[in-house]
Amino acid sequence: MAFALKGVAYITGAGSGIGQFTAYSLARQGVRKFALLDRNPVTPTVTELKKRYPDVSIKEIELDVAYESDVNDSIAQTVKEFGRIDYAVNNAGLGGELKTTDQIGLDDFQRVIAVNTTGVWLCQRAQIRQMLKQDKYSNSERAFRGSIVNMASMYGIVGPSLNVPSTAYATSKHAVVGLTRADAIAFAPQGIKINALCPGYVATPLVMTSMSADNVMDKERLKVPLQRLAGMEEIGDTIAFMHSEASSYMVGAALIVDGGFTIQ
Structure with missing residues (x-):
């Protein structure tokens, strides 16, 4: 079925990378109102x-998603401007240092958790509170009062590669999957659809910069059965699908889009 998205999209981390291309994908499917x-x-x-x-x-x-008052204010500004929020994409995140537990400092670890986990929770909490106040966008049985996609990672499902000792990042993304599942159970009966996306390696500016040393990215790419990194548009298109009625029976999923990396 065609996605035919209508309504208001709220996207964190929208200035570049996956957030940027998610906005393009949602617009291509019909969204015309955006909080970026x-x-x-x-x-x-x-x-x-x-x-x-x-x-x-x-x-x-x-917006820095680590600050509660700023998150709540951003939701209020969006609703004041557009009246509702239909599609939330909690994408803002940090990669953190490529260090194992014995090497990473407490401040660095806590900053990654503050953005990648607590930030997602703060955004999702504010979004849920707003979505509970609004009706479904349409009368379709497959419609929702709102749809939320949280950005996790394949490293929210499996442990990180030895070449990529991203302890804080993996911890934060496992937590995002747990948060998604817990709230999906709680709010699906109330008409709010919540899912997590778990991408593999994506050719974002952040990934290409942070993993450029010592040919790390080349080594990791060879582990992907498709033998390439995902394009940012491919991830944006997946998010558009997850927000659409085409995925109306998908609730609490941790959807892996990794070119086959985690099946080996």
Whole structure:
């Protein structure tokens, strides 16, 4: 079935990478109202969206998801502008240091958890509270009061590679999967669909920069059965599917999109 998305999208980490390309994918499927949030400017995303889809309406919000009051205020600003939130993408995150537990400092570990786990929880809590106040977007049996996709990782399902000792990152993403499942159970009966996406290696600016040393990325790419990294658009398209009625029976899933990395 066609995705045919309508409504309001709220995307964190929208200034670049997966968040940016998720906005493009949602717009291609019909979304025309966006709250785009990032610690950094979202200007590149806004410029390209308006170029491709001149009829879009965009609310730009500066946000560090680790701060409760700022998260709550961003939801309030979005609802004031558009009246509701239909598609939430909790994508903002940090890679953290590539260090094992004996090497990483407490501050570095806690910062990754603050953004990748607590930040997702803060956003999801505020989104749920808003979605509980709103009706379904349509009368379809397959429609929801709102849909949430949390950005986890294949390292939220399995342990990190020996070449990539990302202890804090893996810990944070396992927690995101647990959070997703717990809230999916609690709120599916109330018409809110919550799922997690677990990508493998994606050719984002962050990944290409952080894993460029010692040919780490080349070594990891060879472990992927498809023999390549995912394109950012491929992940954005998957998120569009997860928000659509095409995935209406998908609740609490940790959807792995990794080119086959974790099946070996």
